[in-house]
Amino acid sequence: MKDKAMVTAGGAIFPRLKALGVDYVFANSGTDFPPIIEGLAQAAAEGIDLPKALVMPHEHAAMGMAHGYTLMTGKAQAVMLHTNVGLANGAIGAINAACEHIPMILMSGRTPVTEQGRFGARTVPIGWGQEMRDQAALVREASKWEYELKFPEQVTGLLDRAHAIASSTPKGPVYLSIPREVLCEQVSTEGLEAPASMAPAQAAPDPEAIATLARWLAEAEHPLIIAQRGAGDAESFAAFADWAEAWGIAVCSWWATHLAIATDHPCHVGADPGPWLEQADVVLILDCLAPWMPDAHAPKPGAKVINMGPDPIFSRFPVRNFRSDLSITGENARSIPALIAAMEGLTKGDHIAPRRARLAETTARARQAQTEAAQPKAGILTKPAVSRILGEALDAQEAPSTVFSELGTMLGPLPRRAHRSWFQEPHSGGLGWSFPAALGAQLAEPDRLCVATLGDGSYMFANPVACHQIAEALSLPILIVILNNAEWGAVRASVTGLYPEGAASRANQMPLTGLAPAPDFCKVAEASNSWARAVETPDDLRPALDASLQIIRDERRCALLNVRIAG
Numbered sequence: 001m002k003d004k005a006m007v008t009a010g011g012a013i014f015p016r017l018k019a020l021g022v023d024y025v026f027a028n029s030g031t032d033f034p035p036i037i038e039g040l041a042q043a044a045a046e047g048i049d050l051p052k053a054l055v056m057p058h059e060h061a062a063m064g065m066a067h068g069y070t071l072m073t074g075k076a077q078a079v080m081l082h083t084n085v086g087l088a089n090g091a092i093g094a095i096n097a098a099c100e101h102i103p104m105i106l107m108s109g110r111t112p113v114t115e116q117g118r119f120g121a122r123t124v125p126i127g128w129g130q131e132m133r134d135q136a137a138l139v140r141e142a143s144k145w146e147y148e149l150k151f152p153e154q155v156t157g158l159l160d161r162a163h164a165i166a167s168s169t170p171k172g173p174v175y176l177s178i179p180r181e182v183l184c185e186q187v188s189t190e191g192l193e194a195p196a197s198m199a200p201a202q203a204a205p206d207p208e209a210i211a212t213l214a215r216w217l218a219e220a221e222h223p224l225i226i227a228q229r230g231a232g233d234a235e236s237f238a239a240f241a242d243w244a245e246a247w248g249i250a251v252c253s254w255w256a257t258h259l260a261i262a263t264d265h266p267c268h269v270g271a272d273p274g275p276w277l278e279q280a281d282v283v284l285i286l287d288c289l290a291p292w293m294p295d296a297h298a299p300k301p302g303a304k305v306i307n308m309g310p311d312p313i314f315s316r317f318p319v320r321n322f323r324s325d326l327s328i329t330g331e332n333a334r335s336i337p338a339l340i341a342a343m344e345g346l347t348k349g350d351h352i353a354p355r356r357a358r359l360a361e362t363t364a365r366a367r368q369a370q371t372e373a374a375q376p377k378a379g380i381l382t383k384p385a386v387s388r389i390l391g392e393a394l395d396a397q398e399a400p401s402t403v404f405s406e407l408g409t410m411l412g413p414l415p416r417r418a419h420r421s422w423f424q425e426p427h428s429g430g431l432g433w434s435f436p437a438a439l440g441a442q443l444a445e446p447d448r449l450c451v452a453t454l455g456d457g458s459y460m461f462a463n464p465v466a467c468h469q470i471a472e473a474l475s476l477p478i479l480i481v482i483l484n485n486a487e488w489g490a491v492r493a494s495v496t497g498l499y500p501e502g503a504a505s506r507a508n509q510m511p512l513t514g515l516a517p518a519p520d521f522c523k524v525a526e527a528s529n530s531w532a533r534a535v536e537t538p539d540d541l542r543p544a545l546d547a548s549l550q551i552i553r554d555e556r557r558c559a560l561l562n563v564r565i566a567g
């Protein structure tokens with residue numbers, strides 16, 4: 001870099017983000033962006049090292065891609081949106097990221113506050129129309145920290161702070177509003193490439209609490225772990241599986257958004273905690289927002305319940321009263337190895353070997369029953385059947401694969417084994433997540449097979465035209481499998497759940513749940529050079545999957561299957 005080059009404050013953001021380890025800025029621009037775009041061009045002309053700035057035709061896609069990229073890399077990325085309106089479109093993504101502890105630096109322009117007489121002042125009527133008294137309020141509840149850039153010389157300090165807070169335990173999105181007049185001022189490029197000035201804080205667990213947990217687990221007759229957000233990093237994931245097997249500890253994946261243990265591991269008891277909770281005397285809730293359904297499940301009276309995770313009591317959430325006799329704060333990648341090490345010195349009682357054998361036998365039987373149940377019904381595919389057949393197709397592939405499921409395929413009927421091979425929609429449930437998240441993952445790992453499996457409703461929530469455009473523009477050859485029942489089945493199930501004998505359940509067509517006539521989603525995909533096929537019958541699915549995977553391999557473009565399933 002030349003000495004003392006000048007760029008706009010808007011341009012200075014990019015080299016600073018690069019210095020903080022940000023690879024991509026997912027951007028959807030507007031009239032607040034001239035100093036950002038001009039500054040980006042100035043910085044590029046100076047030869048400064050910059051993150052890649054990508055055009056995102058919809059904010060929801062930008063947020064989902066940043067989310068998916070971070071799931072694969074662990075690194076916070078940046079999203080830049082247009083004033084209040086862009087931020088409003090991105091708000092669901094912020095809610096999802098906050099729920100899942102995804103670090104992210106979210107920025108949006110602030111419409112000029114001055115009407116004239118200053119460079120950057122209002123030039124179009126939206127300058128008046130988009131001004132808000134409290135723009136950050138749109139994402140405040142989903143942000144760990146938020147602020148507004150007040151002076152151009154604050155770019156480095158505020159971004160360093162934003163990044164450190166986002167990446168500290170518990171991780172999450174932060175928001176910075178960036179006013180146009182400030183972005184228009186020129187700043188020196190000196191120091192923009194210097195290393196981060198503030199290290200994120202990573203919480204490690206309290207050794208005393210870990211020792212207590214280790215003792216409880218070693219002495220337990222029926223220990224149970226319920227895990228929703230995985231088992232930390234690749235090393236702790238592998239160690240967790242060996243440790244659970246050695247001690248014969250049941251692991252349940254109720255509403256798991258990440259994979260904690262291979263679905264065919266002898267200790268994996270599936271997704272239903274009910275029967276296991278009834279007998280468990282020690283229950284480790286490993287990073288679960290909602291480990292069971294209090295209306296239907298309860299731990300045994302007198303059972304010890306432990307919450308362990310980056311925020312074990314989930315302090316951001318207004319109501320969450322799952323018992324916690326011991327609460328242990330720490331990143332899972334640190335807490336799990338600490339627990340395993342603490343148990344290494346403890347004696348395994350005589351009951352452990354028979355327990356391991358019993359567990360292996362029970363889970364093998366349950367898996368067999370699950371496979372048998374994952375058959376088409378009356379000649380029509382079901383979610384479990386699609387899950388099983390997709391699993392068989394993926395197992396035949398050499399490339400490592402990751403499935404992003406959003407009311408799509410089901411963990412269990414779909415076997416998954418590797419760390420980061422499974423992600424489900426966040427418990428915040430802001431739909432339209434899996435398609436862009438899979439694109440973000442594909443961006444992070446071009447050699448991985450990234451698959452989005454999603455309901456027809458979820459596909460439409462994803463702004464599919466925008467997502468397909470991105471896939472073509474950035475050459476991201478993912479597989480999309482739509483499980484199409486021409487309805488919002490989850491909403492219908494929720495009505496029949498609450499009112500099983502109600503008027504809506506008895507109606508021929510339940511109000512407010514139907515999505516017929518189903519659009520020809522293949523045409524949507526084909527509009528952006530994706531390969532697409534409709535799958536109507538069970539026998540057609542596997543050949544269609546194999547053809548899709550071949551297109552992805554050979555032609556490096558997206559493939560979409562619009563699969564009819566039973567409603």
Ligand SMILES: Cc1ncc(C[n+]2csc(CCOP(=O)(O)OP(=O)(O)O)c2C)c(N)n1
Nearest residue numbers: 407429430431455456457458487488489490
């Ligand atoms: C942004 C958003 N709007 C509405 C909802 C409520 N919602 C939850 S599930 C669902 C239906 C999803 O339909 P689809 O993806 O087709 O899956 P299906 O239930 O049919 O299997 C809806 C509308 C939501 N979670 N997020």
Ligand SMILES: [Mg+2]
Nearest residue numbers: 455456457487
């Ligand atoms: Mg549906």
